[in-house]
Amino acid sequence: MNAYYDKIARQYQKSKTLPFRQYVEWYSYSKFLDDVTGKSVLDLACGDGFYSRRIKDKGAGRVVGVDISSKMIDLARQKNTEAALQVEYLVGDVLNKEKYGSFDLVVASYLLNYAQTKEHLLDMCRTIAINLNPGGRFVSINNNPVQRPSSYTACKKYGFIKTISGPLKDGTAITYEFFREGQKFRFDNYYLGRKIHEMAFKRAGLKDIQWKKIEVDPEGVRKFGHDFWQDFLVYEPIIGIVSKR
Numbered sequence: 001m002n003a004y005y006d007k008i009a010r011q012y013q014k015s016k017t018l019p020f021r022q023y024v025e026w027y028s029y030s031k032f033l034d035d036v037t038g039k040s041v042l043d044l045a046c047g048d049g050f051y052s053r054r055i056k057d058k059g060a061g062r063v064v065g066v067d068i069s070s071k072m073i074d075l076a077r078q079k080n081t082e083a084a085l086q087v088e089y090l091v092g093d094v095l096n097k098e099k100y101g102s103f104d105l106v107v108a109s110y111l112l113n114y115a116q117t118k119e120h121l122l123d124m125c126r127t128i129a130i131n132l133n134p135g136g137r138f139v140s141i142n143n144n145p146v147q148r149p150s151s152y153t154a155c156k157k158y159g160f161i162k163t164i165s166g167p168l169k170d171g172t173a174i175t176y177e178f179f180r181e182g183q184k185f186r187f188d189n190y191y192l193g194r195k196i197h198e199m200a201f202k203r204a205g206l207k208d209i210q211w212k213k214i215e216v217d218p219e220g221v222r223k224f225g226h227d228f229w230q231d232f233l234v235y236e237p238i239i240g241i242v243s244k245r
Helices: 002-017 019-033 050-057 070-083 118-130 149-158 194-204 218-224 226-235
Strands: 041-044 063-067 088-091 103-109 132-143 160-163 173-180 183-190 207-212 238-244
Touching: 002 019, 002 070, 002 173, 002 183, 019 050, 019 103, 019 132, 019 149, 019 218, 019 226, 019 238, 041 050, 041 118, 050 063, 050 103, 063 070, 070 088, 118 132, 118 194, 149 160, 149 226, 194 207, 218 226
Parallel strands: 041 063, 041 103, 063 088, 103 132
Antiparallel strands: 132 238, 160 173, 173 183, 207 238
16 A cells, blocks of 8 residues: 555645645535644644644644655655644554554544455554543544445546445445546545444544534635535535544
8 A cells, every 4th residue: 555655646645736625625624623723633644744734734733644655754744844834744554553642633534444344444443542632532534435336426527536346335445536637546445334433433442423524615615606516515425524532
């Protein structure tokens, strides 16, 4: 996985300029995060640090980003230098259940959907839990496990589609393909149902699990029109997950 993301790191970084990233993904994520002023934050699967930097910008105290791809971390450190935001970045595998410190908030954008089995998901949740202070929160943006495969291609106008090669069942690979400025790249996520997610959370010591609907920033509606965003809101390709220790 790390070697593959090393290859597509720059393309993935550039996909952050797609409108849905700003007007749906970050807008919703930011609302789920609530006030982060002064809080210590661990960003798991941080990629190039896109959200690590934004969370620091929102007033967080210590922010640490961790990703399995050394190339992604290199890009994150380059951006961190340019932005002078004092975010720490580390190469690490979330499946290893490593403790990076004690944090008020653990966040992860598109981490849990890389779990191929319920055991992998449980290991991820245990990593989240051991890094959280008692009463601390976990906030995530994730692939929506209840989206129907018949609607997977409806998001092409937003710059991506999903496909599967067989029936949707636990462990099925869901291929994301992104389109931007005539270029495209792809990677696989994996399907695990809501009940498995909730089981893994509870076994890891995470509670009060909430599935959060995404929203569109009013600025995005003004810029692109209400009709443009309808398919995103109807088919809900992504979803928020919030819980606490």
